[in-house]
Amino acid sequence: MRGEVIRRARGGIAALVLVGLVVAPWVVDDYTTSILARTLALALVGVSVALLTGVAGMPTLGQTAPYAAGAYACAVVGSRVSDVGVVQLVVAAAAGALLAALTVPLVVHARGVIVLMITLAIGELVVIVLGRWRSVTGGTDGLAGIPAVRPFWGFPALASDQARYLYALVVVATLIGVVLVLLRTRAGLVLRAGRDDETRLRASGHRVAVHLSGAHIAAGAIAGAAGSLLVVAQQYISPADFGFDTSALLLLGVVIGGTASVGGALVGAALVIAVRDWLFGVLPGHAPLVLGALFVATVYLLPTGVNRARGRLRPRDAPAHEPVAHDQATVAEAHR
Amino acid sequence: MPLTTPWRSRALTAALLAAVLTTSSACGDDAPGTSAGGSIKIGLLASLSGTYQAVGTEIRDGFQLYLDTHDGKLGGRQVDLIVADEGNGAQTAVPAATKLLKQDRVSALTGIVGGGSVAGVTPVLNETKVPLVGSNGRPELKDVSRVWHTSYLSDEPGAAIAQHVRDNVKGSVYAIGPDYQGGWDELRGFTDAFGKIGGKLANADGKTTFTPFPATTNFLPYFARIKASGAAAVYTFYAGSAAVDFVKQYAQSEIKDIPLYAAGFLTEGGVLNAQGEAARDIYSVLNYSPDLDNAENRAFVAAWKAKHDGSPTTYALASYDAAAVLDRAIGAAGSNPTPEAINTAIGQLGQIASPRGTWQFSTTTHSPVQKWYLRQVRQDGRALSNTVVGDLATVGR
Amino acid sequence: MIAVAAGTNRIDPYLIPALDGVAYGLLVFVAASGLVFCFGVANILNLAHGLLYAIGGYTAAALLDGGWASLGLALAVGVLAAAAAGVLLAGLLTPVAAGNHLSQALLTFGVALAGGSLLVAGFGPDNPQVRVPAALEGSVMVAGHRYAAYRLVFIVVAAVLALALYLVVRRTRAGMLVRAAVDDPEMVACLGVSPARIRAGVLAAAGALAGAAGVLGAPIIGPGTGTADTVLLLSLVVVVLGGLGSMAGTLLAALAIGEIQTLGVALLPSAAPFLLFAAMAAVLAVRARGLAGRWRPA
The missing domain is CATH 3.40.50.2300 (Response regulator)
Incomplete structure (x- = not known):
């Protein structure tokens, strides 16, 4: 009964937020619109972080790597091959997926904090490569002068903040829809079951490594697609966009939003990024202080923060003592 | 769809999102860069937190010193200086610059520590057609029509x-x-x-x-x-x-x-x-040393030492000169100093007297032709x- | 044959980097050992650990005046200040469930951001000058090469500190409690030692170690706006490489990092930017694969 009420309320809020996001560019000024467009790109990376951290049980600090691969692939295609958004999006997603596939052997057997550190290393290595591969990436000063994108063949180029924002919104909404559908399939269930009780799932004959690899590559593709949105929103990219602070903020945003919920991750990551960008504008010099205080406050305010052992990040030998949350897909469920 | 986040937290995040949206739109201000009262808005972007804070602070203080020693006016107009934080680089500099250019609608932008930040801000500058009088980092740029630097080229x-x-x-x-x-x-x-x-x-x-x-x-x-x-x-x-x-x-x-x-x-x-x-x-x-022997430098160093410990740096000097450039350009831009008019006026300044000695903008790179010591x-x-x-x-x- | 070919001239240019790798590695060890306690014992992912080091570093910069007395004073004040900050952190962490690493990361990351900002506000954005005792200011000859006297003395002091740490953990009751808490937290709780007290004690000890490292290491990794991040990153790498909780493993990992950052850079200059993270990813991936292999039913 209560579940039904919550589900309806949740649907209502989601619909309201969506309506708000669609009308936003006509209500707010250009600055807010352009910040929102950029935030949408980062929030989509947040979703890919949540897929790995919350759904697959692999907390990651390295989603900036496929994000960067997608962004640079899109920028190179955009300046040299095609200004069609769909083409750029597909290329970016493929680049992200490819990079994720290449790093699968590094992460797929690791768990918990070890994944965190391996992905951190991957992210840092990618940033170093970006800074040094000057002929393609433009080095540490980045790539500027990327032509404006046209969403589809025959469409006009996106020249205003509103147009760029709406393009990003459509892409993000579509991709989120795909993710939500995929999570309801059997693969999604197996993934979550593996997170909750890997040994049992293994014992019941599932090949956990294959599922995790798939999730990793899919998350890479999403992050890559987000990279192409960043190029559209910003028309400039540099290695600084993909540094450790971005991955740390995204992970924290996802934690705030709830690691296993796609909508929560989206809102959490968007909030953290938007608040940071906003603070650097309005409180020059004090942004880190306020941001830090907000993080501390969030831990106390959010019911997920305090006294609820929901984190997926325990040392490998610590036993799991968790109440069964309602999202947990049991092994039995996965066998249906 | 998975549901782990309890209802309360979702409501909270939704409320926060709404709050952010409304505050930022409430801040929306459609006033142009200049107003009838004869004042003008200038945006200063510099690293006021993070790794480059020392340089960013010098840049802010150098510009402020020029304003303080000139009755807070540039080109005869009262200056409304809006400062934003560049942070560690382009990822924070771009949104902060976007705020200055699209929300505050400044008539000119100055400062910026990192070359990468300048490169990142350039698309927004070209879109809003506002000139940048940068006082430090200078990347390689294809189009410098709206970008000027009072510092130097890195080579x-x-x-x-x-x-x-x-x-x-x-x-x-x-x-x-x-x-x-x-x-x-x-x-x-x-x-x-x-x-x-x-x-x-x-x-x-x-x-x-x-x-x-x-x-x-x-x-x-x-x-x-x-x-x-x-x-x-x-x-x-x-x-x-x-x-x-x-x-x-x-x-x-x-x-x-x-x-x-x-x-x-x-x-x-x-x-x-x-x-x-x-x-x-x-x-x-x-291109500068505080012991240079000329009248401009003696006045500059004395004014600096009255407010700060130690001697001024080349960073502070470049920002001081950026203010001097804007002072003359705004004055020359006529009764309606639009960003475009200021940009044109900067290109016609000729020799600029400065604590570092006289210098002028190169017509091709828009950075100083100056003596080195x-x-x-x-x-x-x-x-x-x-x-x-x-x-x-x-x-x- | 090979030994003859690799005469002293081949080895000679790498002597100083190798020696310096030891100094750097020991500094990283002392800085990271506190994080080992946090992680291995209290099960806390403390991202404010670099801040504790920075507190020590800024204390050293503020108090050192070139005399020995000031070094002793700075060490005492730095250790106390960082330990106090550790206790404060333990207090802030009280309502957060043990083992909830993501919430801990959120809270401690926030503390690190805000605390770092306050430190810079208090001490200024410039890197402060660190003045070591005059006797250690210069350099000495080591096997025909010039080497900083302070670093040579630091190697000795840090080695003694590492040994003392090992003995404390191995031989004293506190150390046994600490090791017992790693192995079986519930058992220790049954002994009547409250988890909150262990947590405060561990964070105070971690703070003291980081503070000591910050004061003694200030001439090597000096205080500045980026210090906390550098130290946190190096410490995390060392703790994870060292096997999350083992003192001997941590020491080995720290020395390896030190040599990678100095000897490795001297031997393979073109690969210098990639060495640290590539080595880390490779080692962790290989070890994770090994563990996964062991978990699999035969």
Whole structure:
């Protein structure tokens, strides 16, 4: 009964937020619109972080790597091959997926904090490569002068903040829809079951490594697609966009939003990024202080923060003592 | 759909999102850059937190000093200076600049520490058609029609000192610098000019050694290579923390007796205090030194010392000059100083009197054609300071 | 044959980097050992650990005046201040469930951001000068090469500190409690030692170690706006490489990092930027694969 009420309320809020996001560019000024467009790109990376951290049980600090691969692939295609958004999006997603596939052997057997550190290393290595591969990436000063994108063949180029924002919104909404559908399939269930009780799932004959690899590559593709949105929103990219602070903020945003919920991750990551960008504008010099205080406050305010052992990040030998949350897909469920 | 986040937290996040949306739109202000009251909005973007905070603070203070000594006016108009934080680079600089340009609608933008930040802000500048009078970092840009810099191009210090090093060093020179765009440009400026006049590098493969940046805090392994190369002198460029580490470790290393030449940022401002005795005798090339003997500089240094500890740096000077450029350009832009009019006026300024000596904008690069000075770290009263020991080339193209 | 070919001249240029790798590695060890306690014992992912080091570093810069007495004073004040900050952090962490690493990361990351900002506000954005005792200011000859006297003394002091740490953990009751808490937290709780007290004690000890490292290491990794991040990153790498909780493993990992950052850079200059993270990813991936292999039913 209560579940039904919550589900309806949740649907209502989601619909309201969506309506708000669609009308936003006509209500707010250009600055807010352009910040929102950029935030949408980062929030989509947040979703890919949540897929790995919350759904697959692999907390990651390295989603900036496929994000960067997608962004640079899109920028190179955009300046040299095609200004069609769909083409750029597909290329970016493929680049992200490819990079994720290449790093699968590094992460797929690791768990918990070890994944965190391996992905951190991957992210840092990618940033170093970006800074040094000057002929393609433009080095540490980045790539500027990327032509404006046209969403589809025959469409006009996106020249205003509103147009760029709406393009990003459509892409993000579509991709989120795909993710939500995929999570309801059997693969999604197996993934979550593996997170909750890997040994049992293994014992019941599932090949956990294959599922995790798939999730990793899919998350890479999403992050890559987000990279192409960043190029559209910003028309400039540099290695600084993909540094450790971005991955740390995204992970924290996802934690705030709830690691296993796609909508929560989206809102959490968007909030953290938007608040940071906003603070650097309005409180020059004090942004880190306020941001830090907000993080501390969030831990106390959010019911997920305090006294609820929901984190997926325990040392490998610590036993799991968790109440069964309602999202947990049991092994039995996965066998249906 | 999975549902783990309890209902309360979702409501909270939704409420927060709504709050952010409304506050930011409420801040939306459609006033143009100039108002009927004769005031004008100028945006200043500089690193006021993070790694480059020391430079960012100097840039803000330099601009503010010019305003304070000119009744808060530029070109006869009261200035509404809006400051935003550039942070550590483009990822925070772009949204902050977007706020200044699209929400506050400033008539001109100034400051910006990092070259990457400038590159990131350029698309927004071109979209809003607002000029940037930058006072520090300058990347390679295809289109400089709205970008002006009162600082320098990164390859100019090295080019200016090459002849002096060639004339005074008997033997080969080891070139070493940080592995990022600024380091590449600074060192290329030196090695290109040095090679052209017959100078030889001591580096093993004849190419500059680049150290990972900002990861390198330990330069001893590199010093061992310099020792092995048999170099007669070292040329380098570092700034900030890396400059402190480099100089302090150099003075304690086995190559401490090899003369050290550098782009002036190695011993500029706060880093010189942190280096202390270790910096003594280092030669450096820069477009400014607080002991330059001219009327503008005496007034500038006196005004600076009345408000701050220590002497002004080249960063503060460049920002002070950016204010001077805007002062004259706004004055020349007529009764309606639109961003476009200011941009046109900047291009017609001609010679600009400055504490560094007179300079002017190059018509092709929009950066200064200016004289460079050779300085040495020497005792000055109780403290060490950079003392001018000679004039070097006038550089600019 | 090979030994003859690799005469002293081949080895000679790498002597100083190798020696310096030891100094750097020991500094990283002392800095990271506190994080080992946090992680291995209290099960806390403390991202404010670099801040504790920075507190020590800024204390050293403020108090050192070139005399020995000031070094002792700075060490005492730095250790106390960082330990107090550790206790404060433990207090802030009280309502957060043990083992909830993501919430801990959120809270401690926030503390690190805000605390770092306050430190810079208090001490200024410039890197402060660190003045070691005059006797250690210069350099000494080591096997025909010049080497910083302070670093040589630091190697000795840090080695003694590492040994003392090992003995404390191995031989004293507190150390046994700490090791017992790693192995079986519930058992220790049954002994009547409250988890909150262990947590405060562990964070205070971690703070003291980081503070000591910050004061003694200030001439090597000096205080500045980026110090906390550098130290946190190095410490995390060392703790994870060292096997999350083992003192001997941590020491080995720290020395390896030290040598990678100095000897590795001297031997393979073109690969310098990639060495640290590539080595870390490779080692962790290989070890994770090994563990996964062991978990699999035969």
